[in-house]
Amino acid sequence: MTEYDRKKLQSEAAYALLKRQILDNQLTANTQMLENEIASQLKMSRTPVREALQQLAREGLIDVIPRHGMRVKPVSPDDMAEIYSILTGLECVAVETLALNGLDSSGRQVLEHSVDQMDTSLEENDLDRWAQADQQFHRQLVSLTGNRRLISIVNMLWDQCHRARLLTLRLRPPPLKSNQEHREVFDAIVRGDAKTAASIHREHRHQSGEMLVALLRELGLQQL
Amino acid sequence: MTEYDRKKLQSEAAYALLKRQILDNQLTANTQMLENEIASQLKMSRTPVREALQQLAREGLIDVIPRHGMRVKPVSPDDMAEIYSILTGLECVAVETLALNGLDSSGRQVLEHSVDQMDTSLEENDLDRWAQADQQFHRQLVSLTGNRRLISIVNMLWDQCHRARLLTLRLRPPPLKSNQEHREVFDAIVRGDAKTAASIHREHRHQSGEMLVALLRELGLQQL
DNA sequence: CTCAATTTTAACGTATACATTAATGTATAC
DNA sequence: GTATACATTAATGTATACGTTAAAATTGAG
Numbered sequence: 129m130t131e132y133d134r135k136k137l138q139s140e141a142a143y144a145l146l147k148r149q150i151l152d153n154q155l156t157a158n159t160q161m162l163e164n165e166i167a168s169q170l171k172m173s174r175t176p177v178r179e180a181l182q183q184l185a186r187e188g189l190i191d192v193i194p195r196h197g198m199r200v201k202p203v204s205p206d207d208m209a210e211i212y213s214i215l216t217g218l219e220c221v222a223v224e225t226l227a228l229n230g231l232d233s234s235g236r237q238v239l240e241h242s243v244d245q246m247d248t249s250l251e252e253n254d255l256d257r258w259a260q261a262d263q264q265f266h267r268q269l270v271s272l273t274g275n276r277r278l279i280s281i282v283n284m285l286w287d288q289c290h291r292a293r294l295l296t297l298r299l300r301p302p303p304l305k306s307n308q309e310h311r312e313v314f315d316a317i318v319r320g321d322a323k324t325a326a327s328i329h330r331e332h333r334h335q336s337g338e339m340l341v342a343l344l345r346e347l348g349l350q351q352l
Numbered sequence: 353m354t355e356y357d358r359k360k361l362q363s364e365a366a367y368a369l370l371k372r373q374i375l376d377n378q379l380t381a382n383t384q385m386l387e388n389e390i391a392s393q394l395k396m397s398r399t400p401v402r403e404a405l406q407q408l409a410r411e412g413l414i415d416v417i418p419r420h421g422m423r424v425k426p427v428s429p430d431d432m433a434e435i436y437s438i439l440t441g442l443e444c445v446a447v448e449t450l451a452l453n454g455l456d457s458s459g460r461q462v463l464e465h466s467v468d469q470m471d472t473s474l475e476e477n478d479l480d481r482w483a484q485a486d487q488q489f490h491r492q493l494v495s496l497t498g499n500r501r502l503i504s505i506v507n508m509l510w511d512q513c514h515r516a517r518l519l520t521l522r523l524r525p526p527p528l529k530s531n532q533e534h535r536e537v538f539d540a541i542v543r544g545d546a547k548t549a550a551s552i553h554r555e556h557r558h559q560s561g562e563m564l565v566a567l568l569r570e571l572g573l574q575q576l
Numbered sequence: 577c578t579c580a581a582t583t584t585t586a587a588c589g590t591a592t593a594c595a596t597t598a599a600t601g602t603a604t605a606c
Numbered sequence: 607g608t609a610t611a612c613a614t615t616a617a618t619g620t621a622t623a624c625g626t627t628a629a630a631a632t633t634g635a636g
Contacts, residue, residue: 138620162587173621174588175399182403186410188501195587195628210499217445221437275434277412277512281505362590386617397591398618419598419617 139176212337363400381426436561
């Protein structure tokens with residue numbers, strides 16, 4: 129009962145549905161829709177639709193353009209560079225915090241499980257499962273800090289680049305080094321070596337960020 | 353004309369006014385107001401007021417509590433710890449970026465001007481001016497990166513802790529070391545020494561964050 | 577036919593109306 | 607006096623109505 133009861137508010141239903149469609153790429157980049165279209169599709173009035181759109185706009189998933197409704201924001205290589213730069217900084221904060229404060233055994237377990245899963249997924253060539261484990265590892269790093277603002281910001285940024293990550297998953301070289309580095313970060317956290325943990329993680333994130341942005345640019349993918 | 357013309361929208365007027373009142377502490381922590389009260393005070397209908405409230409809630413300045421309207425969020429020492437932790441990470445990203453990409457002469461000028469102003473303000477014992485210059489320096493560090501997501505997140509966090517900063521300004525020890533460190537960071541950026549710049553800045557932020565949080569706790573200021 | 581001026585259309589921002597429901601107040605039983 | 611059931615109030619969430627105005631369509635001049 130720590131949360132308010134999630135009533136089935138129309139505005140939240142609209143928000144959840146639109147967000148899912150955007151993340152799943154059913155509403156692709158640059159798709160435009162008018163408030164009225166959305167409202168009649170969802171069988172509700174414009175009022176809750178507008179609330180949902182404003183929320184999505186604040187989260188950077190759409191633009192609201194007067195007279196043209198909403199437009200799904202494309203993600204450019206520059207955007208990816210912005211996002212990765214911030215995520216690098218924030219995840220390093222998380223890594224440092226965890227190393228300094230220490231991990232309880234349950235935290236250690238969930239993290240280690242993710243790292244293990246990344247290894248086995250890679251051995252089995254299951255890229256989807258690897259991506260899931262990778263995302264889980266990164267999200268857990270942040271969640272375990274308990275810093276709610278940090279969690280919320282990081283989630284927002286992950287959502288913003290979700291489509292791009294999905295696309296590049298099979299275009300990038302196999303993430304062999306990634307796994308190795310994740311385990312090193314994990315080990316450093318466990319033994320409380322904040323400096324090393326952060327520095328490995330920073331380098332890891334920096335590298336993979338650069339690689340992804342370069343990849344997108346090479347492929348000429350200006351809009352995802 | 354690079355921006356959309358800011359029309360005089362009621363919702364934006366409500367947003368701007370409420371935000372200013374919250375930051376200026378005219379609407380103090382835990383103040384509650386109903387949508388109707390706000391609407392009639394601002395001589396508009398509930399619709400634009402609701403939009404403004406949602407925006408403010410999203411920025412972490414208020415909570416929207418069903419049946420009780422909005423409530424101005426207090427800032428606790430724990431909140432300050434969260435915020436400083438994130439700001440440290442993000443400003444270090446900015447510092448690193450600037451050092452790596454290099455500063456143009458105009459960027460160098462504005463930063464140096466802020467640092468100079470902090471020195472003279474401190475010599476003249478003008479704490480308000482010092483605070484302004486300090487804030488300017490930190491904001492410029494971030495602005496100069498051109499990373500719009502970074503800028504927006506940092507601005508949000510600064511707003512969240514604005515009242516607490518104002519309060520502690522005269523309670524904290526004189527920021528002598530602060531000035532020294534800011535100049536060192538500036539110098540390191542100018543000579544392109546990203547590692548040093550970031551490391552000094554990280555340490556600087558970490559220290560002053562710890563100091564502020566401890567100060568608030570000592571004074572028993574759970575709610576600002 | 578091309579382009580500018582004018583009319584028409586329709587999307588938006590806001591106001592208002594209304595149904596829902598949580599919170600409050602009242603009455604009654606014990 | 608206390609507690610439970612019921613009635614009342616009122617704040618919200620949503621629908622709808624409406625004026626404004628940007629964009630589209632039409633007209634007319636060259």
